[in-house]
Amino acid sequence: MVGFLVFMAGVVWAAVVVGVPQQYIAIGVAVLLVIGIIAAVMLARRSPPRRR
Secondary structure, three states: OHHHHHHHHHHHHHHHHHOOOHHHHHHHHHHHHHHHHHHHHHHHHHOOOOOO
């Protein structure tokens, strides 16, 4: 999840440098955040439970 957040920060930074309007950046961040959450939940469901 941390790697995904770093990736998202890089995409936002690149969009700001290129000059993309803030509204589009906010929408893109929301979409990427939802995709990241869904991916994390799917990965957590697939992994076997940890034994202690």
